[in-house]
Amino acid sequence: MLWLLVGLCGLALVNLSAPHPQATITQKPRFYGVMERRRAVIYCECPLKPPLLVDWFWAKDSDSEAEGPMRPNGSVVIRGKTRWHSAFLLLENVSLSDSGVYYCQVNGTRGAGTGLQVMRESLSLGSGARRTQAWPTRFLISRLSDAFIQRD
Ligand SMILES: *[C@@H]1O[C@H](CO)[C@@H](O)[C@H](O)[C@H]1NC(C)=O
Ligand SMILES: *[C@@H]1O[C@H](CO)[C@@H](O)[C@H](O)[C@H]1NC(C)=O
Numbered sequence: 001m002l003w004l005l006v007g008l009c010g011l012a013l014v015n016l017s018a019p020h021p022q023a024t025i026t027q028k029p030r031f032y033g034v035m036e037r038r039r040a041v042i043y044c045e046c047p048l049k050p051p052l053l054v055d056w057f058w059a060k061d062s063d064s065e066a067e068g069p070m071r072p073n074g075s076v077v078i079r080g081k082t083r084w085h086s087a088f089l090l091l092e093n094v095s096l097s098d099s100g101v102y103y104c105q106v107n108g109t110r111g112a113g114t115g116l117q118v119m120r121e122s123l124s125l126g127s128g129a130r131r132t133q134a135w136p137t138r139f140l141i142s143r144l145s146d147a148f149i150q151r152d
């Protein structure tokens with residue numbers, strides 16, 4: 001009986017000191033720069049099968065204590081993992097004060113965090129830039145095609 005107890009305690013210690021490798025949580029992206037009033041999506045990947053308890057925490061910076069769990073509302077959307085997509089956090093209409101570090105937690109295990117930097121929309125860009133939501137992509141494509149043409 002004693003040996004059984006010792007064995008059980010040993011197992012418990014092993015479980016505490018070496019978390020199951022399958023519980024690895026990967027947040028994507030790790031760093032995120034976004035203009036104010038846009039949306040930001042942070043994915044939380046985890047090989048565990050649903051149902052999973054996914055919570056999100058926010059900290060002012062990586063040295064500050066995280067607050068949470070965050071509650072969904074009109075501008076905060078929280079979705080769990082499904083067959084088709086990873087769990088994610090969607091922030092609508094971000095403001096400068098949404099900057100910080102966002103941590104995904106799956107069944108009690110926390111991810112490494114995603115640094116979100118919300119940038120003030122430059123006055124010189126004006127309202128035109130706000131309407132053209134996809135300009136960074138277009139910019140990238142035009143730069144890529146520039147490079148392509150140059151190589152030709
Ligand atoms: C995660 O937590 C949920 C809800 O508490 C539970 O139903 C599920 O079995 C847990 N999954 C794992 C792999 O621990
Ligand atoms: C939603 O919650 C966040 C904090 O998690 C808060 O900053 C924001 O103002 C809230 N938005 C609405 C529409 O209530």
Ligand SMILES: *[C@@H]1O[C@H](CO)[C@@H](O)[C@H](O)[C@H]1NC(C)=O
Binds near residue numbers: 037093094095
């Ligand atoms: C976005 O947030 C700003 C404040 O940060 C608010 O003035 C504006 O009405 C919001 N826009 C939408 C579409 O919710």
